[in-house]
Every structure is written in structure tokens, then in C-alpha cells.
Amino acid sequence: MQSIQEMGQSAQAAAFTLGQLATTKKNQVLLAMADALVAATPTILAANRQDMAAANANQVRQVMRDRLKLDEQRIATMATGLRQVATLADPIGVIDKGWQTDAGLQIAQQRVPLGVIAMIYEARPNVTVDAAALTFKSGNAVILRGGKEALQSNIALATVLQQVLVDLQLPAAAIQLVTDTSHETAQALMRLDDYVDVLIPRGSGKFIKTVVQTATVPVIETGAGNCHIYVDDSADLAMARDIIINAKTQRPAVCNAMEKLVVNQQVAAQFLPQLAAALAPYNVELRGDEQAQAILPTITPATTEDWATEYNDYILAIKVVPDLDAAIKHINRYNTKHSEAIITNDYAHSQQFTKQIDAAVVYVNASTRFTDGFEFGFGAEIGISTQKLHARGPMGLTALTSTKYVVRGSGQIRQ
The missing domain is CATH 3.40.309.10 (Aldehyde Dehydrogenase; Chain A, domain 2)
Structure with a gap:
């Protein structure tokens, strides 16, 4: 198994490739992923049954088991989310605004990917697919670290998505899953400053607070809902x-x-x-x-x-x-x-x-x-931000981008 450091390096290289992809290629991949998920339903459900058996043995609360459980309809809903993301406008390259200065410089504010996004989340397998869909469409590589309760389900889902990337000649490292669910590995991901541009935790209020206090990479707080x-x-x-x-x-x-x-x-x-x-x-x-x-x-x-x-x-x-x-x-x-x-x-x-x-x-x-990205028309969501900087509320594609200024001149020098 790759180390967290190696995963970060691979993700950074993959992010460069994703940032150059045409929208048509992204949409082709997303539609292929949707079809592949549906085709792999028996394999995914078999993996989920392993997770459900473990949850039952560990006497996990019924309401939490409901979050973990997959069935044909829930897998079909994941596939629908992928297809909806494919229909959404691509934010990458969009010019938010442009103007000309007194010096004759043409300045444009342009949407660009964040780069490498890490996600740490608890026992919700659908997050694996939602996160992969939105990060891919917005030109970002993603490193996913789900909870141990959903490990087999997440492995099955990530394997399907990665195989589509390989089949379409794209780097599998665009979507990576951390299969070591230890606290030490999670903490290493939270501190992967050299490669991770932003970390998005999803889970309980206590869990998110722990991530915010531990991480050295920028964090978007999500999820706790009183x-x-x-x-x-x-x-x-x-x-x-x-x-x-x-x-x-x-x-x-x-x-x-x-x-x-x-x-x-x-x-x-x-x-x-x-x-x-x-x-x-x-x-x-x-x-x-x-x-x-x-x-x-x-x-x-x-x-x-x-x-x-x-x-x-x-x-x-x-x-x-x-x-x-x-x-x-x-x-x-x-x-x-x-x-x-x-x-x-x-x-x-x-x-x-x-x-x-x-x-x-x-x-x-x-x-x-x-309050849900799917219901808000985002196709899927990466999380619901409860903070005020960068993004707030259900986060769709635009929330996974930043901006850069492109300045065009004709030989100007500053006096």
C-alpha cells in the first residue's frame, strides 16, 4: 500500500492532468462511471453486506446503519448524481469579471481548480461517489479517507471509479482511497501540506472540531447540524x-x-x-x-x-x-x-x-x-459548509474552485 506521502505526490501529478481536460472529456468519464456503478451493483452490494454484518455485530445504532446501508436504489441514485454532474456547466476557465486599467492592461479573473482535495468522512459510502464526481468535474484530484465502518463498500466503489479512469487513459490517482483507517494515517493526511490544498471533513461536530484542531492544511468546516x-x-x-x-x-x-x-x-x-x-x-x-x-x-x-x-x-x-x-x-x-x-x-x-x-x-x-446539493440542483455535494470564508452552505462545483488573474499587456512597465 502506498504511503500518505506517495498518495499526495500521485494526486498532485494527477491534478495537473485534470486541470487541462476538456469539458467533453470530463463528461464522458462521468457518464462512464455512472454506467460502471450500475453494472457493478452486485459486487458493491456484496461488499456493503460485509460492512453491514460488522455494524450489526458491533451493535451500531439503527439510524447509523441506515446511513451505511446500500441497496440497488441507492446505487442507482449515485449513478444519477454522476450523470447530473455531467450536465452541469464546467466552472473551469470561466471568466468571473474582466476590465481594462488606466495603463491599458487587460485583467481577467478566471476560475481554476483548487488542486488536491482531501476528504475525511464517516460511515456514508455515497460520499465516496459524490466527492469523486464533483472533484473530477472541477478539475481536482481527491484523496478519500472514509470511516472503517464503510471500508469494504468504499473500496468497491473506488475500484469501479478508478477502473473507468484507467480505461479512458487517465491517471487512477485522480481518485484515491486511503484504506488504512487508523488515526495515525488520518492525522498524516491532515498534515500533508506539501500536496493537499484543502481538507474537507464530514461527520459529527466533535469529529469536525478534532480535525480543525489537528490539521495544518486549510480546512472547510462542514456538517454539524443542530x-x-x-x-x-x-x-x-x-x-x-x-x-x-x-x-x-x-x-x-x-x-x-x-x-x-x-x-x-x-x-x-x-x-x-x-x-x-x-x-x-x-x-x-x-x-x-x-x-x-x-x-x-x-x-x-x-x-x-x-x-x-x-x-x-x-x-x-x-x-x-x-x-x-x-x-x-x-x-x-x-x-x-x-x-x-x-x-x-x-x-x-x-x-x-x-x-x-x-x-x-x-x-x-x-x-x-x-439542505442538500442534490436538492439544490448541484447534482451532488462535497459537503455543507457551516463557516463563512470561501464557501457556505451546500458546496457544488464552484465551491471547489479558486481564481487567478490573467493580465495581458502590450509592453507596459510601471512608472
Whole structure:
């Protein structure tokens, strides 16, 4: 097996080749990868069964096993993502702006690849394909390091993608998978300054914090999602109920799932019993502050720790507030800058919420589950950035590029 240093060297060489590729060639490769994934479905599923058996033996939580599990439909969805990325406009070479200076210089700001992107992520095999698709289309080489829980699945997926590269006379090192899942190897990747241009971690808040504190290469923080939905006093309560059920129960282990409910006290007594009854079939554990407990006496008392916790599970904490200002203050104190939503029929309230909430994505009358590159029309996503520099929110192709200035003159010298 190659060392991390050798993988970095190979990736850097591959990145140079990818940076020169024509868009038509990139799209040809992506479409071939999609077909190859579908053709390899039996092999990929066999590998995934090994990972699932290990997860069952290790008593991994059901919601986490759902993130790990592959089936024919999920593989088909990965292939669809590859095909959609092939249809997207290529950002490389695009001129963002151009102008002429007083000295007669023609200056153009042009999109270029970042170079080598490293990704460290947990037990989600689809990330392997999504990351490969977006980095390849944007002219970047990628080094992938998934969690040990998904190792066999990731190997099977990466092998298919690399074989397509080889078949089409491109360097296999454009998409590399680290198969040593030790902490030491992960730390070596985080410190591969000579070859890695940016590192993107995906996982829990604790995991991302560890990466940020350890890495010496630039990091784009992603993923941790302590997401809130605020039910305003003017809300359509039936709409609020349906949105909350979707945001909490559809896939509770993903970062865009709802974790906290904030509800206006004017509607709390009417709404909370209805919501509790609607959530009961999903076995959602409800926790609440004193006002919520007064309305729902059987729920668990919420602690200060609850307000800051990303559960990734069938748990929902409820905070009752007197007004919109209190809701915004509470959300901004405890959120992770990911996705926040308001359910309201008051336009002024919706405007205040979208203006004052500090988050990458803010919704009005919609589920937080839509924070996703696929749903945003990006074809796939490399991650959801919760920081403010370079990129924020679901990151598609443009977020994986930088710019350089191309300056054309006719013999000018500076006086």
C-alpha cells in the first residue's frame, strides 16, 4: 500500500492532468462511471453486506446503519448524481469579471481548480461517489479517507471509479482511497501540506472540531447540524406538523435533520399535543423546558446540554418562547450555523427571521431536509459548509474552485 506521502505526490501529478481536460472529456468519464456503478451493483452490494454484518455485530445504532446501508436504489441514485454532474456547466476557465486599467492592461479573473482535495468522512459510502464526481468535474484530484465502518463498500466503489479512469487513459490517482483507517494515517493526511490544498471533513461536530484542531492544511468546516424549526404564532399548524415530521423522522441521522423545536407560547398549548400524537408512531423521544412539560407532562425534562446537542436520533427537544425575538436569540445561541426554519404566515416575521438568523441556509415554510446539493440542483455535494470564508452552505462545483488573474499587456512597465 502506498504511503500518505506517495498518495499526495500521485494526486498532485494527477491534478495537473485534470486541470487541462476538456469539458467533453470530463463528461464522458462521468457518464462512464455512472454506467460502471450500475453494472457493478452486485459486487458493491456484496461488499456493503460485509460492512453491514460488522455494524450489526458491533451493535451500531439503527439510524447509523441506515446511513451505511446500500441497496440497488441507492446505487442507482449515485449513478444519477454522476450523470447530473455531467450536465452541469464546467466552472473551469470561466471568466468571473474582466476590465481594462488606466495603463491599458487587460485583467481577467478566471476560475481554476483548487488542486488536491482531501476528504475525511464517516460511515456514508455515497460520499465516496459524490466527492469523486464533483472533484473530477472541477478539475481536482481527491484523496478519500472514509470511516472503517464503510471500508469494504468504499473500496468497491473506488475500484469501479478508478477502473473507468484507467480505461479512458487517465491517471487512477485522480481518485484515491486511503484504506488504512487508523488515526495515525488520518492525522498524516491532515498534515500533508506539501500536496493537499484543502481538507474537507464530514461527520459529527466533535469529529469536525478534532480535525480543525489537528490539521495544518486549510480546512472547510462542514456538517454539524443542530437544526431548529420555529413555529410562529401565525403559523399554519397543519403545515408545521407535516414539516416537522418530515424534518425529524425521514432520516434522523443526517446533518440536515431537525433536532430542536422552538414554539411560540401563543400556539404551544394547541400545537404540542397535536404534534406529540403525530410523532408517536415514529417513537420520537420528546424532551422539553418547563413550559413544554406543563403542556406535555410525560416528556423528559430538557437540560442545558440538550439545547446544544446534535442527536442524530429519534429525539426532539422543545423550547417554548414568548415571541420571535426570543426564538431568534435562542436559535443563534445554540445552533451550528447549518439550517434553520420558520413556519409563519406573517411576512414581516419571515423577513426578520431570514435577516437575523446566523446560518448557512434559512427556510420559510419548508423542511430543513432540503439542505442538500442534490436538492439544490448541484447534482451532488462535497459537503455543507457551516463557516463563512470561501464557501457556505451546500458546496457544488464552484465551491471547489479558486481564481487567478490573467493580465495581458502590450509592453507596459510601471512608472
